[in-house]
Amino acid sequence: EVQVVQSGAEVKNPGESLKISCQGSGDTFSNYWIGWVRQMPGKGLEWMGLFYFSNSATPYSPSFQGQVSISGDKSISTAYLQWSSLKASDSAMYYCAATRDGNFRWDYWGQGTLVSVSS
Amino acid sequence: QSALTQPASVSGSPGQSITISCTGTSSDVGRYNYVSWYQQHPGKAPKVIIYDVNIRPSGVSDRFSGSKSGNTASLTISGLLPEDEADYYCDSFTGSMYVFGTGTKVTVL
Numbered sequence: 374e375v376q377v378v379q380s381g382a383e384v385k386n387p388g389e390s391l392k393i394s395c396q397g398s399g400d401t402f403s404n405y406w407i408g409w410v411r412q413m414p415g416k417g418l419e420w421m422g423l424f425y426f427s428n429s430a431t432p433y434s435p436s437f438q439g440q441v442s443i444s445g446d447k448s449i450s451t452a453y454l455q456w457s458s459l460k461a462s463d464s465a466m467y468y469c470a471a472t473r474d475g476n477f478r479w480d481y482w483g484q485g486t487l488v489s490v491s492s
Numbered sequence: 493q494s495a496l497t498q499p500a501s502v503s504g505s506p507g508q509s510i511t512i513s514c515t516g517t518s519s520d521v522g523r524y525n526y527v528s529w530y531q532q533h534p535g536k537a538p539k540v541i542i543y544d545v546n547i548r549p550s551g552v553s554d555r556f557s558g559s560k561s562g563n564t565a566s567l568t569i570s571g572l573l574p575e576d577e578a579d580y581y582c583d584s585f586t587g588s589m590y591v592f593g594t595g596t597k598v599t600v601l
Contacts, residue, residue, distance in 0.1 A: 408590070410538075417495070417579075417593075417595035418530070418538065418592045419495075419592060420589060420590050420591060420592060422589075423590075432588045432589050433589075434589055435493060468537055470538075476543075477524075477543070477544065477585050478526075478528040478540050478543030478544070478549075479528070479530075479540060479583075480540060482537040484537060
């Protein structure tokens with residue numbers, strides 16, 4: 374059974390850096406895409422960007438291009454979402470989701486990582 | 493890319509049918525048959541309930557059905573049950589990325 378597990382909640386100060394993770398298991402993830410989704414408090418879902426383990430392709434949504442960095446390590450089936458300088462407005466729940474290449478739906482979801490940024 | 497447009501809320505009584513619309517453009521919903529629908533209960537991760545416009549994943553109730561016409565996709569929930577009360581999001585492939593709808597809160601009266 375495919376599972377996706379995210380790293381734990383984070384509390385940070387504005388200006389700090391942060392890297393959160395999303396690890397897959399239960400299949401060979403070299404042919405999987407990982408997507409990152411932001412959900413601000415009381416708001417809807419927003420795609421941030423994707424990561425493809427096979428060739429490290431990383432398309433971003435225009436709204437998030439240059440604001441975050443997405444990467445991954447195929448050897449441990451783990452994708453990352455990174456900020457270099459957090460803002461209070463980055464406070465949100467972040468979900469990762471996984472899909473096999475060739476599928477166009479997101480079958481497997483992580484439990485979410487809550488990021489709180491406050492001074 | 494702008495979010496796909498959904499009604500903010502839809503309500504119905506138990507046993508009734510409701511339909512949620514999802515309007516995009518000729519660059520997303522209208523161009524690709526890769527529209528999915530996700531159900532999200534409070535405090536939970538989203539769950540796919542329809543993909544490729546009208547296909548139900550294994551284990552999803554046949555009370556959920558999807559369709560598409562032009563730039564608008566639709567999700568119909570028939571025989572509404574209390575547990576259907578949740579937020580629903582459409583999602584479309586755009587060629588290199590995806591875009592969600594604005595989300596619809598379904599209330600079972």
